Amino acid sequence: MSPAGTMASGGGRRMAPGTAAALVVVGAIVLGAVAAPWLTDLSPLDQDLGGLNRGPSAEHLLGTDVLGRDILARLLWGARTTLMVGTLGTLLAFALGAGVGLAAIVFGRLTETLWFAVIDLVRALPATLLGVLLIVALGSGMAPVVIALGLSYAPLVALVVRTAHAREAARDYVAAAASFGGGRLHVLVHHILPNLAGTLVTQAAIVLPRCIVTESVLSFLGLGSSPDEPTWGRMIADASRFIEKAPHAILAPIVALVVLTTALSILGGRLRRALDPTRAAVAPAEPSAAILAGEGALS
């Protein structure tokens, strides 16, 4: 059997090298973020005034930026913020899109119409504009960024979940469960939800890397966290003013970000193929379905 055949069967014992590498990369970055305080005793904020803008050395493994801050320490601590904000944004998107969305659908026609009108409205605003408005309204900090991410990606989740729910609700097992006297909530939780799990996991794998990139875009634009909370996007923004003097300071966070998003999207694609084999078939009349399924826009 070809290696591709083993992969397609889902539970293959051997992993494709790409998947394994992606897992290692994501694992390493998560571990680095969690263990940042123990991995480096240098602070991401302290300035080494005797060593501004230096290349890699024994003391500063990745060198220092123009303000003399240790780049490795900033990368590690930045990973904490970047991953945490990205994860919280994804969770919020699911709470609003899948949680509230399914509740509204089950509760009745009126709530469904109302909630999806709200979703429709939010969908018309790009993440960056939402970010601008929320930061203007709430002040800078992590909360507005998380809310902006959650709101921006909730429509994606909500529409996919709504479609999947409609597909499942039309199936015989749902009618059977209902005819046995199962209430709508009972049928949703015990019968439909287990069948939506694959779609939800796949969707999470699509939304998480996007949240991470959007967070970086927002903090690159100065709309993210405060200056004393390093994030990769902010590192790129800070260093972009000194590209000529210190290219290494800007390349480090860029490489980190690109490696992380690449690895996450490889894993996402793998998960999607393993969990959602039906996705491949999309009628030409419904390109939006394919877009919503996650092929489309990112930054």
Added chain:
Amino acid sequence: MRRLLPVVTALAAGLARALAIVAVAFFLCRVMPGDVVDVLGLEGGLTDAQQAELRAALGLDRPVIAQFVDWGAQALGGDFGRSVRFDRPVAEMLVHAAPVTLELALGSFGVGIGLAFGLAIAATSLRSRVLDAVIDALNVWSIAVPTFCAGVVGIIVFSLWLGWLPVIGSLVLPILIIGLDNAGQIVKLVREDLAEAVMLPHVRTARAKGLSPWRIALVHVLPVAAPIALVLSGLVLSGLVAGTLTMEILFGLPGIGSLMLNAVHGRDLPVVLAAVTVVAVALVAINTLVDALHRLIDPRVTR
């Protein structure tokens, strides 16, 4: 008439959506703790009395609803008030900044659509594995490499190492970067759609009848592929906002994005509000038009 009704509905829905978004934007700009007077007060050391006077002059002491109605009426006439920071009409600042953003957006839209459809059509008609690999690579690129990262690397490579262009202030690199990103986002969908379209029964019949490939492509495949082209164009246009914003900042282009961000940092709310309104309404207008056109040319949408 039957066919026009869904179009009218789409236009009406678009109008309602635009109005709702503008209202949300307005109220979000009003709820924030600390207005421009506070900022000016901190910077210029205004006394409380002076601050109150300034607020009254700017109308910031009136009920929010009244402020919104006034602002909306004026905005409809093209008057977005005055920038509190620069004391210039906001509309004038927008008109000044718009050409840069439009050039950037339309240029990268052209590059993106041209590249995506060119590649997809070539890959479909040539059945080229190499081109399909290029399409995959472009898709992965657009997912994994955010435009602002590509921009930074572009500056380092073309400006610092090769010394080619005066990179800052030039539109060439930003247009190429956003264009590539746009193309990568949609090229796979176009390719898949075309692959399906050429397998449709009526296309196979046409081929069996011995029609020329050009005639098949233009008369039999194109009408099937047109709706998706339309929808994807709309998608690319909405996706341009983030790209143009970051590129304007990175490359120092004085467009609407730069205007908006500087205004956010300076708490210049009339400018923020006007910029967000203009961009959001433009997007809603584009999407509404796409939706309406889609309903018009593809009866399958409305069923």
